Amino acid sequence: MRNDTIWDREVETETHTLAFARASAAWEKQFRHLVDHSSFYQRKFRDAGITRANLTLNEIARLPFSTKDELKGAIDEKPPFGSNLCVAPEMVKRVYQTSGTTGAPSVLALTRADMEMWTTVGTRTYFATGIHEDNSVLTTFGAGPFVAGHTHFVLSRIGCRSVPVAPGDTDRVIFGLKAGLADTLLSTPSFAQYLANKPEMAGSKGMQLTHIVTGGEPGGGIPAIRDHIQDALDVTVTEVMGIGDVAPSLFGECPQQQGMHFCGGGHVWVELVDPDSREPMTIEAGAVGELVYTHLTREAMPVVRFLGGDIVRIEGSPCECGRATFRMRVIGRRDDMFIVRGVNVYPSAILAVVGRFRPRVTGRARIVRTTAEVSVTPPVPVEVEVVDGHDADVKLRSEIEEAIHSTLIFRAKVDLIPEHSFGDSGYKTRLTRNPLSPQGRGQGRGQGRGA
Numbered sequence: 183m184r185n186d187t188i189w190d191r192e193v194e195t196e197t198h199t200l201a202f203a204r205a206s207a208a209w210e211k212q213f214r215h216l217v218d219h220s221s222f223y224q225r226k227f228r229d230a231g232i233t234r235a236n237l238t239l240n241e242i243a244r245l246p247f248s249t250k251d252e253l254k255g256a257i258d259e260k261p262p263f264g265s266n267l268c269v270a271p272e273m274v275k276r277v278y279q280t281s282g283t284t285g286a287p288s289v290l291a292l293t294r295a296d297m298e299m300w301t302t303v304g305t306r307t308y309f310a311t312g313i314h315e316d317n318s319v320l321t322t323f324g325a326g327p328f329v330a331g332h333t334h335f336v337l338s339r340i341g342c343r344s345v346p347v348a349p350g351d352t353d354r355v356i357f358g359l360k361a362g363l364a365d366t367l368l369s370t371p372s373f374a375q376y377l378a379n380k381p382e383m384a385g386s387k388g389m390q391l392t393h394i395v396t397g398g399e400p401g402g403g404i405p406a407i408r409d410h411i412q413d414a415l416d417v418t419v420t421e422v423m424g425i426g427d428v429a430p431s432l433f434g435e436c437p438q439q440q441g442m443h444f445c446g447g448g449h450v451w452v453e454l455v456d457p458d459s460r461e462p463m464t465i466e467a468g469a470v471g472e473l474v475y476t477h478l479t480r481e482a483m484p485v486v487r488f489l490g491g492d493i494v495r496i497e498g499s500p501c502e503c504g505r506a507t508f509r510m511r512v513i514g515r516r517d518d519m520f521i522v523r524g525v526n527v528y529p530s531a532i533l534a535v536v537g538r539f540r541p542r543v544t545g546r547a548r549i550v551r552t553t554a555e556v557s558v559t560p561p562v563p564v565e566v567e568v569v570d571g572h573d574a575d576v577k578l579r580s581e582i583e584e585a586i587h588s589t590l591i592f593r594a595k596v597d598l599i600p601e602h603s604f605g606d607s608g609y610k611t612r613l614t615r616n617p618l619s620p621q622g623r624g625q626g627r628g629q630g631r632g633a
């Protein structure tokens with residue numbers, strides 16, 4: 183049994199100078215690997231006028247960004263693994279698929295070393311949330327084909343007890359929790375909220391549950407959602423986040439509950455850029471920007487300056503837990519952002535308002551976008567999930583509209599949708615619904631959220 187509450191103390195507590203030196207040394211090799219083996223990045227670098235054999239980590243901002251669409255294009259160009267496969271195909275030992283929410287699924291190929299890297303980083307992440315060897319963890323993250331399944335290797339590495347349940351098997355989750363099989367639950371915040379709203383979960387004898395780790399979508403970090411789950415189930419909620427193309431679990435929140443620590447030291451380099459101009463920003467408390475990821479050790483399908491699409495706020499460091507790594511909270515997905523009279527709005531702001539109307543509402547809501555325009559002219563259409571029987575509640579509707587107006591300073595047109603027709607019964611909630619696009623809108627996250 184370990185006594186340390188930090189999995190990889192050397193890496194997770196080192197100063198920025200040491201972390202930079204560690205990353206620089208790894209990057210030197212990685213850059214050569216890319217130049218020698220990735221026809222995808224060779225072309226991108228050449229197009230950007232970079233023809234040198236060396237480029238230091240200090241100069242990384244000179245390299246072009248890469249996007250999910252480009253990585254998909256690389257796969258289409260040379261199936262099945264793409265023009266960005268940097269190893270011989272026989273070196274690929276594990277393949278995950280994306281959910282294909284925005285088109286045909288694509289694949290993520292891993293070498294044995296890549297699998298080990300994902301497990302190392304994931305282990306730091308989940309260990310940071312407080313899952314240790316003596317815990318018993320009921321996980322609703324399926325074993326495959328999605329990257330969230332990699333969590334099973336992570337739980338094994340930590341050495342905790344693992345109680346796997348298929349995603350969406352609510353009956354078995356409730357059985358497992360009531361039978362006292364687990365003290366920790368891994369689930370999406372939507373599912374945790376769904377459980378919290380179930381009357382049969384309240385005050386169950388024999389329940390050992392004390393901790394829920396949410397992932398796959400934002401929510402565990404939104405106070406209105408977190409507080410409700412914590413109060414209703416008498417648990418502590420912490421959250422994790424990853425990106426399928428980078429590492430399925432890369433950020434983990436410690437019990438201080440002040441944002442998720444970066445856990446990819448030595449394997450992933452993170453930059454923060456201005457969401458509009460994409461100019462580099464300093465990672466410091468209070469900064470709000472988009473995270474950009476570069477692999478330092480990935481062999482099969484490395485990414486360079488990958489735009490992850492998550493807009494985050496950097497929280498203060500250092501942390502009382504002892505980790506020196508930066509902490510952040512996700513504000514929203516770039517894809518979900520819209521603009522009302524010149525002000526950027528993320529659906530999470532609306533969730534925070536809607537959550538005040540429990541128990542008449544469930545806590546879930548989404549924005550309806552009827553055009554491809556980022557600018558939305560008020561009233562903004564919002565669908566709010568309500569407990570069955572409340573969908574004709576005119577008073578509730580106007581109360582929510584009034585609360586959105588007074589808190590967010592724009593008018594909304596609220597539609598109350600009963601639980602049975604809101605869809606996705608408690609698994610994952612898309613924060614935007616676009617009736618023009620039957621596939622829904624872009625996704626890109628690890629931990630069950632498509633990847």
Ligand SMILES: [Zn+2]
Nearest residue numbers: 436438501503
């Ligand atoms: Zn901490």
